[in-house]
Amino acid sequence: MDLSFPTFLYEKYTANADNLEEGLFKGGILVKAYKAVFTSPSSAKDVEGNGDSADISANNRRAQKSHHGLKVKKHVTHIIKMKKVTPRSIAYIACQVPGQSAQCRVDQLLEWWTRKVFGRRGRDDISNVCKVNMSVNALARQREQMADAEFDSN
Secondary structure, rough: OOOOOOHHHHHHHHHHHHHOOOEOOOOOOHHHHHHHHHOOOHHHHHOOOOOOOOOOHHHHHHHHHOOOOOOOOOOHHHOOOOOOOOOHHHHHHHOOOOOOOOOHHHHHHHHHHHHHHHHOOOHOOOOOHHHEEEHHHHHHHHHHHHHHHHHHHH
């Protein structure tokens, strides 16, 4: 199967072919990049494999209190009043993290957009076998099977 998602999006950089949703968007680099952008570059160092992170808001309040008279730089989440992680913010970070074959993926994405905007003339560039084996399609099939199983069990 050809992975449609870069491996850095997966926990431990490995996709489970039988359950493509397992570990997806839980990659360590993704979490570190997210924290570096939204909370602070130094908070990205605190990312641990399985545990929860430090309370960034509490740390920021302590820093403000402990530095009497000194200005403390606020993190992005505080400035934009972000209280929880959103799908859009994860997608933003995923687009910022370069992978090994980033240029190839960029080229493929631009080709896809070109076909969507300017027509189907390039649609035959991707074979049907290739389309079926893409992990995005396999993920859709797995979700459909899980929904069917859940429906059948009720």
